[in-house]
Each structure stands twice: as structure tokens, then as C-alpha cells.
Amino acid sequence: MLDVQIRQRLGAFALDIAFAAEERGVTALFGRSGSGKTSVINAIAGLTRPDAGHIRVGDAVFFDSTRRIDVPVEKRRIGYVFQDSRLFPHMSVRSNLEYGLRRVPAADRRIAFDPVVDLLGLGHLLDRRPRGLSGGEKQRVAFGRALLAQPRLLLMDEPMASLDSARKAEIMPYIERLRDEMRIPIVMVSHALDEVVRLATTMVLIAEGRVRAAGPVGTVMGRLDLSAATGAHEAGAVLDLTVERHIPADGLSVLAFDGGHLTVPQIDRPPGSPVRLHIHARDVIVALEPPTGVSLRNALAARVVEVAEAGPSSADLRLAVGGSFLIARITRAAVRELSLAPGREVVALVKGIAFEPDSSGSASDPRRRVVDV
Structure with missing residues (x-):
């Protein structure tokens, strides 16, 4: 387990953080700028010293105020990837690695040079200098340098913040490979929800130096009381599905989950592959009966679990769909006119799907993730 419980006074700002996450996978610290995310990973790295608390990674104790333990930075064996790659400009890529x-x-x-070069696709760059690399290439070299330092934990502070959309789409598959193949726990700071949805296994939502929620991404995103903190425009549910089959003649893929099936534009993943979808609340319509004579293909049997105000004229509904959940944002007038309350059986019509770019890592634009179906 990654176990962090710290308190720290930083000028007028007070950090009071507590969360635990599985040691493997990506733990995403998500929140607005100035919420305290980078301060947390700086404390984990040993760059700053908390006033009280503890930081543990598996059996290793990095900090414990009651036991007077404060392991020096160089002995923590932590890799740190910053927003900018911070490569040595006078060295070749090989020398940086x-x-x-x-x-x-x-x-x-335990981590060898050649497998890291292959994993990150750096073979053709080894003799070049950083100034001749693209932003995405520099970050891949930074990932490699951090991995070859043999870390027991990898920290990433907004690793894609300085990249444009194309370079961001290029780098995401490499972070997925780090997560899935290297099996090194990663803590990533981000204020971009698309990054969290695609990459994270655990989401820690931080606001004003406090943890508002922590847990699996789908669980945190499915809470109606957190829409203001995650971003009202981004409110929605996260579903983990499996590719069931493709329909090449129509350019479609059918995805299965415990609430039924969703049909999406064809994705480049074989049957049996996992897919994670972010379905925005604004893209879910609620009906009392299955509609006829409409172009929407995705209609799911659902039950209203919770209703919460979302604005002067709108409301959010949490809908149970099998063992999963969707969120729908509709008008308060519609809630009243349709008598929508917890326990009411409804039909959830999904009019748009926000899905991951294909697994090949092609530079598709993350802004084109919502597709009508």
C-alpha cells in the first residue's frame, strides 16, 4: 500500500492530507491549480518535510514524525518526472538515460537499459541531443531516466501539461505501458480529467489542501456531491467495459459491461480488450419508456438512485445500470414533470460517448473524444 497522512504549514496555506492506495497502478492527485497537489508529491519525494504524519510505500517508511524517521531524498529511491523534462542539454539521450x-x-x-529503451521507443534517439527532440520525445527520455534510477515509486508532476494535443496523445500510451508492464507504483499530479480517466486506477480529489475523496476513479466520479470539485462541465460517470465484437460494415464496436451493451464508433482493440469510457452527464437523456423512431442506439434500463441540485435550473441524477452507475444532468422542471425520485425505473439514453484514442498511440486529438452514437 501507498499510505500518506501528513500535515504541513506552507506560509498561509495548510496541507492536511490522508489517503491510501494500492501499491501498483497509477494514483492520480486531481484538483485545481493551487489545491496542494504538487506539495504532496514534494513531501513524498523528501523535497519538503511535513510537520507531522507519515509516508509509507509498502514496507518502506519514508517519514514518520512520531518515530523521528525522515529518510534523505537520495535514499528514498524515488523517480521524479517534472512538467518540463529537465534533461541535461549537453548530454546525448543515451548519456541522459x-x-x-x-x-x-x-x-x-533490476531494470535494464535495453528494455526501457524498447518500452519507450527511444532507440532511434540515443545519439541525439535534447534540443533536437520534440516535447513528447523529451518526456519519454525523462521517463526512461527516472526508471533507470531503479525507483520503488515514480512521481509525475503534470507530465503532459507543457505538451500540445498531438504530443499529449503520443505520450499517453507510453504511460499506460509504464503502468501495465513495469509494475512500478506511480503517483501522478494532474488537473486534466481526461488524463485521470484514462490512466489512473485510484483518484485522490484534493481541494484547498484537503482530500475531498479517494478511491477507484469510477467511484469518485460517480458522486454527485463532488461535481463542483471535479468541474461541473466534466461531470459524468466512468465505466470499465470489454470489447465484445466489431461490426466493420457499419464502423462500429459493441462494448459489454454489467449494465448491458454500448455501441460506439469502431475502436482499434481486439475483442476481450478492456476499455474505459467517460460518459458526460450532459450526454445522458432520461426517458420513462424506450423511445422509437430515433437515431440513438444506446438505451439502457436504469433506476434513479439519487437526485441533487446542479444549478439554478438543473439537477443531476445518479442512475444505477446493473452494478454500474451513470449520471444525467437534466432540468429541474423535467425532474418534477417526470416524477423522478429514488427508486423510479427509467431508460438512460446515451447520446454521446467520450472514449479513449486507439491503443496504437496514434496522435488523435483528445478534444475529439465525444462522438454521437
Whole structure:
């Protein structure tokens, strides 16, 4: 487990953070700028010292105020990837990568040079200098340098914030491979919800130096009381599905989950592959009966679980769909006229799907993620 419980006074700002996450996978610290996210990972790295609390990664204790433990930065074996790559400009890519490796005794090297180069697609860049690389290439080198330092934990502070949409789409598949193949726990700071939805296994929502919620991404995103903190425009549910089959003649894919099936524009993943969808609340319509004579293909049997105000004229509905949940944003007038209350059986019509770019890592624009179906 990654176990963080710290308190720290930073000038007029007070940090009071507590969360735990599975050691494997990506833990995303999500929140608005100035909420305290970077302060948390700086404390984990040992760059700042909390006033009280503890920081533990598995069996390793990095900090414990009651036991007077404060492991120095260089002994924590933590990799840190910043917003800007911070590569050594006078060194080649190969030398930048080897810098991390040389700092670790040979007996402690469990991550080898060649597999990291292959994983991150750096082979053709080894003899080049950083100034001749694109932003995405620089970040891949930064990932490689951090990995070759043999970290027990990898920290990423807004690793895609300085990249344009095309470079961001290029780098995401590499972070997925780090998550899935290297099996090193990652803590990533982000204020971009699309990054969190695609990459994270655990989401820690931070606001004003406090943890508002922590848990699986779908669980946190499914809470109606957190829409203001996650962003009212981004309110919606996250579903984990499986590719069931493709319909090439129509350019469609059928995805299965415990609430039924969704049909989406064809995605480049074989049957049996996992897919995560972010379905925005504004793209879900609520009906009392299955509609006829409409172009919408996705109609799911649902039950109203919770109703909450979302604005002067709108309301959010949490809908149970099998063992999963959707969120719909409709007018308060519609809630009244349709007598929508907890327990009411309804039909959820999904008019738009926000889906991941294809798994090949092609530079599709993340802004084109919502497709009418």
C-alpha cells in the first residue's frame, strides 16, 4: 500500500492530507491549480518535510514524525518526472538515460537499459541531443531516466501539461505501458480529467489542501456531491467495459459491461480488450419508456438512485445500470414533470460517448473524444 497522512504549514496555506492506495497502478492527485497537489508529491519525494504524519510505500517508511524517521531524498529511491523534462542539454539521450543507471550499484539494478529503451521507443534517439527532440520525445527520455534510477515509486508532476494535443496523445500510451508492464507504483499530479480517466486506477480529489475523496476513479466520479470539485462541465460517470465484437460494415464496436451493451464508433482493440469510457452527464437523456423512431442506439434500463441540485435550473441524477452507475444532468422542471425520485425505473439514453484514442498511440486529438452514437 501507498499510505500518506501528513500535515504541513506552507506560509498561509495548510496541507492536511490522508489517503491510501494500492501499491501498483497509477494514483492520480486531481484538483485545481493551487489545491496542494504538487506539495504532496514534494513531501513524498523528501523535497519538503511535513510537520507531522507519515509516508509509507509498502514496507518502506519514508517519514514518520512520531518515530523521528525522515529518510534523505537520495535514499528514498524515488523517480521524479517534472512538467518540463529537465534533461541535461549537453548530454546525448543515451548519456541522459545512463545518468540514472550509473547512480545505482550494479547489484541493485533490476531494470535494464535495453528494455526501457524498447518500452519507450527511444532507440532511434540515443545519439541525439535534447534540443533536437520534440516535447513528447523529451518526456519519454525523462521517463526512461527516472526508471533507470531503479525507483520503488515514480512521481509525475503534470507530465503532459507543457505538451500540445498531438504530443499529449503520443505520450499517453507510453504511460499506460509504464503502468501495465513495469509494475512500478506511480503517483501522478494532474488537473486534466481526461488524463485521470484514462490512466489512473485510484483518484485522490484534493481541494484547498484537503482530500475531498479517494478511491477507484469510477467511484469518485460517480458522486454527485463532488461535481463542483471535479468541474461541473466534466461531470459524468466512468465505466470499465470489454470489447465484445466489431461490426466493420457499419464502423462500429459493441462494448459489454454489467449494465448491458454500448455501441460506439469502431475502436482499434481486439475483442476481450478492456476499455474505459467517460460518459458526460450532459450526454445522458432520461426517458420513462424506450423511445422509437430515433437515431440513438444506446438505451439502457436504469433506476434513479439519487437526485441533487446542479444549478439554478438543473439537477443531476445518479442512475444505477446493473452494478454500474451513470449520471444525467437534466432540468429541474423535467425532474418534477417526470416524477423522478429514488427508486423510479427509467431508460438512460446515451447520446454521446467520450472514449479513449486507439491503443496504437496514434496522435488523435483528445478534444475529439465525444462522438454521437
